[in-house]
Amino acid sequence: MTVINSIVPARFLTLIAHLVIVITIFWSRSNNVQACLPLDFSEEEYNTEDTRLVVALSVTLGLFGVELAGFFSGVSMFNHSQSLLSLAAHCSASICLSFFVFQKWECWTYWFIFAFCSVIPALCELILFIAVFGLKKKPF
Amino acid sequence: MAFYEVYSHPALIRYKTSVCTKATLFFVIVLCLTYIPPLLVAYRSQGFWLKRSTYEEQPHIRFQYQILLTGATSTTGDYVAWSTYHNFNHLLGSNLRIPSVSVQEEDLNQDGKFDRLSLQLELPLKPEEQIYSIQLLLTFSYQLFRMSTVVMQTLVYVQHSSSVPGSQLFVSGDLRLYQRIPLPHRGLHTAYNVSVIDGTSPFASAYDLVKIIQAYQERNLTTYLSCPSPLWTVGRASDAPFRINAEIHYPLEIISYRPGFWETIKFAWIQYVSVLLIFLWVFHRIQTFVFQNQVLPTVPIHQVKEHRP
Numbered sequence: 001m002t003v004i005n006s007i008v009p010a011r012f013l014t015l016i017a018h019l020v021i022v023i024t025i026f027w028s029r030s031n032n033v034q035a036c037l038p039l040d041f042s043e044e045e046y047n048t049e050d051t052r053l054v055v056a057l058s059v060t061l062g063l064f065g066v067e068l069a070g071f072f073s074g075v076s077m078f079n080h081s082q083s084l085l086s087l088a089a090h091c092s093a094s095i096c097l098s099f100f101v102f103q104k105w106e107c108w109t110y111w112f113i114f115a116f117c118s119v120i121p122a123l124c125e126l127i128l129f130i131a132v133f134g135l136k137k138k139p140f
Numbered sequence: 141m142a143f144y145e146v147y148s149h150p151a152l153i154r155y156k157t158s159v160c161t162k163a164t165l166f167f168v169i170v171l172c173l174t175y176i177p178p179l180l181v182a183y184r185s186q187g188f189w190l191k192r193s194t195y196e197e198q199p200h201i202r203f204q205y206q207i208l209l210t211g212a213t214s215t216t217g218d219y220v221a222w223s224t225y226h227n228f229n230h231l232l233g234s235n236l237r238i239p240s241v242s243v244q245e246e247d248l249n250q251d252g253k254f255d256r257l258s259l260q261l262e263l264p265l266k267p268e269e270q271i272y273s274i275q276l277l278l279t280f281s282y283q284l285f286r287m288s289t290v291v292m293q294t295l296v297y298v299q300h301s302s303s304v305p306g307s308q309l310f311v312s313g314d315l316r317l318y319q320r321i322p323l324p325h326r327g328l329h330t331a332y333n334v335s336v337i338d339g340t341s342p343f344a345s346a347y348d349l350v351k352i353i354q355a356y357q358e359r360n361l362t363t364y365l366s367c368p369s370p371l372w373t374v375g376r377a378s379d380a381p382f383r384i385n386a387e388i389h390y391p392l393e394i395i396s397y398r399p400g401f402w403e404t405i406k407f408a409w410i411q412y413v414s415v416l417l418i419f420l421w422v423f424h425r426i427q428t429f430v431f432q433n434q435v436l437p438t439v440p441i442h443q444v445k446e447h448r449p
Binding site: 088 | 162169429434436
């Protein structure tokens with residue numbers, strides 16, 4: 001019981017921290033886009049890279065929706081492995097994205113953070129959804 | 141009587157599992173997250189691999205007692221000259237003036253290395269001759285021993301010209317090393333142990349200052365005189381010689397070199413381990429929490445000595 005008392009709030013906090021920093025990047029993405037362009041870049045090149053980053057951020061928000069749905073509906077709230085995975089993924093994502101903002105990393109590094117820290121937990125969440133609602137297994 | 145803790149020792153609990161379990165996967169991920177991020181942190185914060193370092197040494201400098209002196213005696217190209225090379229003096233003809241030279245090399249702090257050179261040169265002139273410019277070239281041998289052993293022949297070139305004829309030139313400065321590339325950390329470096337002027341050559345081109353300085357500046361290690369402008373005193377008496385007074389100090393030199401393999405590894409290891417300790421502590425706490433509270437299923441084995449009844 002005490003384990004769940006610690007893991008569930010920790011998972012919620014890291015999820016929300018990751019969400020907050022993704023929303024922040026929506027406003028501060030110009031530095032990152034400029035970092036991955038050459039010194040003399042044209043308007044079209046800037047818009048192309050900017051659009052790519054916006055697409056990545058939007059897909060991240062969509063995956064957040066999936067994870068939050070799974071978390072709040074109780075499908076994965078009490079599942080230890082999914083909690084641990086989600087905790088680790090969103091914690092590393094928050095740290096990496098804060099470096100992304102402060103150190104002005106290039107915009108293509110966002111795809112790596114997206115792949116490891118947004119796609120994998122959301123995929124596991126979807127698998128749990130299918131297992132609980134489709135295959136009628138117990139959530140934990 | 142009061143009850144207090146007299147002694148304590150940790151009791152070890154081992155957690156066992158088979159290879160294809162979630163606990164093994166967790167362990168592998170934690171292993172990667174413990175040992176790889178400190179390397180990234182240490183590398184990305186710059187300065188992981190030491191590329192260049194410095195050390196200080198006072199070099200062994202000895203004056204080689206080879207001098208080449210040229211002075212312009214008019215504004216139309218007349219000159220007088222002298223050197224310690226017989227072939228050059230033969231080529232001068234009537235422009236040769238033989239000065240009296242007095243040189244002292246002193247070791248001021250008695251450490252076996254010379255610290256200062258004092259050179260006084262008196263150039264006799266005809267009463268109607270005046271000196272308008274002086275070009276002086278002195279040769280030295282330069283040796284370093286602490287890291288790589290460097291033995292080379294170097295020169296100091298002093299030049300001053302004035303529109304007013306002078307009676308004395310006073311130069312005081314330090315003999316400094318100029319490196320284009322850092323020195324290696326060990327080994328013998330005698331590529332420049334060649335005399336800067338070829339004294340055996342009978343041709344005038346061997347004593348052409350332009351060619352000498354041009355060849356000298358091709359080297360990666362050179363010396364130069366670092367000093368404020370030479371002092372030109374005017375008003376020579378008609379029977380007095382032209383005096384050149386040079387004081388050259390041999391100071392402690394800060395030399396840059398490329399560190400060797402073990403020095404680089406030592407500093408990289410220090411940086412890596414100091415960050416690794418933090419990550420080890422953090423993941424130790426996380427692993428204790430996960431395995432003690434059975435977040436991932438494992439088999440705990442307590443080491444308890446059974447008391448026989």
